[in-house]
């Protein structure tokens with residue numbers, strides 16, 4: 001190799017102009033290439049940086065609510081604009097950011113009031129801080145669990161300033177256990193909390209206390225449902241509740257059973273953006289909204305706009321407008337037809353029956369019959385390199401791209417990606 005001087009960072013960065021990356025990122029790519037001793041690698045370093053940007057991917061994993069892929073599928077495309085986030089257009093006075101999505105979700109669940117925060121964990125933190133700081137919060141020992149991603153109920157309680165009052169045993173808790181705790185003046189119980197066993201089940205010699213049985217103890221009942229199934233009757237689905245929902249607790253029915261406050265995520269079975277939602281008694285919601293932490297946990301207009309879309313779809317009973325429900329309920333024949341069409345343009349890939357799952361730490365053990373494309377060997381890296389990236393899974397030494405989690409508008413991208421790594 002001739003002993004030429006290496007190009008300057010500046011010259012290299014200029015050579016990356018057509019990557020569309022802003023100057024500081026082109027400089028980072030140029031520096032990285034020079035640091036490896038191979039300036040010709042600048043373009044591939046720039047590609048590496050592009051691929052770290054947040055971008056659409058095709059979810060072909062068969063996991064509908066895939067945590068690494070942002071749980072519920074979401075699209076947003078918004079012109080630069082101001083919104084009436086906190087303006088009452090009627091009076092011209094200051095409004096409230098709970099007036100849009102929050103009000104609609106209260107309507108959809110039959111609640112007096114609602115408040116939206118950044119995620120489910122924030123909803124639990126805020127409810128406990130606002131309603132039980134410095135006092136006791138009674139929870140069954142069977143529900144002192146880790147939900148996933150490091151969310152441990154006892155840790156969140158500790159952060160909230162509420163004192164955990166453990167009730168019952170791991171496998172069996174009765175109403176009388178709660179009565180005892182609430183009656184103990186030293187424990188100073190401010191509320192009882194029921195935490196849904198989202199991602200695990202305790203089976204065998206078990207006993208739990210229903211929300212209905214927790215009422216009448218003289219303190220508010222707070223139910224952390226996590227999953228956010230809005231209504232067990234699923235009025236937004238033409239055929240009613242799918243059999244795989246089993247007896248997943250729903251927000252409307254939990255309120256009707258007597259819960260004073262129900263907490264759930266926006267991006268699990270609700271199918272909306274990442275958010276945490278508190279619905280229930282107006283005085284309790286208002287106490288949460290007034291707490292100083294509410295300001296730190298409040299979402300912005302982008303999230304509230306997306307959540308409003310979701311809430312409006314529920315109020316219109318239009319499950320097809322909610323990507324999670326549309327994908328979860330697509331008939332198997334439709335998936336089979338799409339798979340056959342993709343397979344004809346992707347040699348080397350064959351149609352295979354698969355099992356998709358709801359994911360997102362909901363409905364453990366539930367499988368949804370599905371159809372995918374498969375090819376022997378691990379091709380996941382090549383599929384991730386496609387534009388947009390396709391995320392598939394490896395099963396029994398074969399790559400599987402599951403169509404239940406793929407939006408049909410992406411079928412052609414999927415076919416192109418499969419073709420590209422099939423040859």
Ligand SMILES: *Cc1c(COP(=O)(O)O)cnc(C)c1O
Pocket residue numbers: 119120121122124147151195196197198199224225226227264265266275276361
């Ligand atoms: C998922 C879940 C949470 C946490 O919600 P995030 O939106 O992930 O923060 C809390 N409680 C329960 C029961 C859950 O299932």
